[in-house]
Amino acid sequence: MRSSIPLDRRRLLQGAGGLGLLGLGGCASLAQTAAAPASRTFAPVRASEDRLFDITVCLRPFRAAGPRLETEQVGDTLVVHNYGHGGSGWSLSWGSSTLAVQKAMGSSPKEVAVLGCGALGLTSAILAQKAGAQVTIYARDWLPETRSARATGSWTPDSRIALTDKAAPGFAALWEQMARISFKTYRGYLGLPGSPVEWNDRYVLTDSPPGHAPPVLAPGELDFASYGDRIRDITPNPTYMPAGSTPFPTPVVRRYSSMMFNIADYGHTLLTDFRLAGGKIVRAEFREPSELTALKEKVVINCPGYGARALWKDESIVPVRGQIAWLIPQPEVDYGLQYRHVTMLPRRDGVVIQMLEGGDMRGYGDDNETADREEALTGLARIAEVYARMKAV
Numbered sequence: 001m002r003s004s005i006p007l008d009r010r011r012l013l014q015g016a017g018g019l020g021l022l023g024l025g026g027c028a029s030l031a032q033t034a035a036a037p038a039s040r041t042f043a044p045v046r047a048s049e050d051r052l053f054d055i056t057v058c059l060r061p062f063r064a065a066g067p068r069l070e071t072e073q074v075g076d077t078l079v080v081h082n083y084g085h086g087g088s089g090w091s092l093s094w095g096s097s098t099l100a101v102q103k104a105m106g107s108s109p110k111e112v113a114v115l116g117c118g119a120l121g122l123t124s125a126i127l128a129q130k131a132g133a134q135v136t137i138y139a140r141d142w143l144p145e146t147r148s149a150r151a152t153g154s155w156t157p158d159s160r161i162a163l164t165d166k167a168a169p170g171f172a173a174l175w176e177q178m179a180r181i182s183f184k185t186y187r188g189y190l191g192l193p194g195s196p197v198e199w200n201d202r203y204v205l206t207d208s209p210p211g212h213a214p215p216v217l218a219p220g221e222l223d224f225a226s227y228g229d230r231i232r233d234i235t236p237n238p239t240y241m242p243a244g245s246t247p248f249p250t251p252v253v254r255r256y257s258s259m260m261f262n263i264a265d266y267g268h269t270l271l272t273d274f275r276l277a278g279g280k281i282v283r284a285e286f287r288e289p290s291e292l293t294a295l296k297e298k299v300v301i302n303c304p305g306y307g308a309r310a311l312w313k314d315e316s317i318v319p320v321r322g323q324i325a326w327l328i329p330q331p332e333v334d335y336g337l338q339y340r341h342v343t344m345l346p347r348r349d350g351v352v353i354q355m356l357e358g359g360d361m362r363g364y365g366d367d368n369e370t371a372d373r374e375e376a377l378t379g380l381a382r383i384a385e386v387y388a389r390m391k392a393v
Helices: 009-016 087-105 119-131 171-188 228-234 261-275 287-295 304-313 373-389
Strands: 052-063 069-074 077-081 110-113 132-137 197-206 250-263 282-283 299-302 317-327 335-339 342-347 350-355
Touching: 052 304, 069 119, 077 087, 077 119, 077 287, 087 119, 087 228, 087 299, 110 119, 119 261, 119 299, 171 228, 171 350, 261 282, 317 373, 335 350, 335 373, 342 373, 350 373
Parallel strands: 077 299, 110 132, 110 299, 132 282, 197 335
Antiparallel strands: 052 317, 069 077, 197 250, 317 350, 335 342, 342 350
16 A cells, blocks of 8 residues: 555554545545544444444455456457455445446447445445346345445445455556445435435544555555545545544544445335336355356346355455444434554444454455354453543533
8 A cells, every 4th residue: 555645554454453445544644633623422332242232243345456347258248347446445336337338338238237235235236227127136135134234334435445465456446436426326315214325524533643654564464555646636634633622532532524324214215226226136156157147137236245256256356344333323423533453433324333443454364254242252351441531511
């Protein structure tokens, strides 16, 4: 992860407990001290075990070269691949699917099949409909059952998207195109009933400002690509809060704004849009690519996420395990928090707590989807510590 910006995501992950979020990485060198904020309250998160109602695990499909966006002929069927987005599936979905649909519609097919009902599958299906095709989604799991439904739901367009020295030639420019298309499309979901997409402020609590020494890779650590500087014009810069202006217990507090997807409502919105446009969903499981030739549609957009490793025997996909602890929703909590390698985000369907110790390497190569309750309780305890130490507002 090399950048012309002195402070990048890795340094934030190491020194601040990091979110790996583009709103921080690559922009903190431009951060300024905020003016004294208008009075506001910070409703405390009730981070206790009795409010823990679920623990979910997701395997992010990472490819060192970046997502697979290419065509393949399987018998008489054209397959357009659209998978391998690491931790950036939701964030890049509209841009990546725009490129995939352009490839799929090259011969102007009247019917298109989409394989997979997650973030990439749904956006590909909707865009193919808009391009004039009748679309059927074939999927073993519907959205609530997919790994996409277990994502954090934050705008992280370059989270484990590629390795700096392994990315395909020209990928940085392609990434920028996908990120800008996606960002612009998400603007159309802001302000809708249920708040499927919204902005909120996040606060990074640290003991000291990060330094400006060049980032150093630890032994065995991979150099994940960081492209945030390419879209800094659409990314709010973080600001340091004046001393004493917040009730948080650390001497340094950095604030930034980021987009968030309330996946339960956002996913429902996408499914509704797809069905209202005449789309159909068929439960189906494919074990070999040759089985796709039995479909009536002769153009298939392939969006199986991590499932591509088994279906397409794609050993370039590496699992990156991520776990979320879910607390009962608190509508009064309208801000995110990062403290001691733990992040808290206030989604409409629950307050999510995620451990991030280890940075981008956390969970790398781990395909274990069993929930770890001790990890969840450790995260809860660290968030609870913030409020135990907070001064009265």
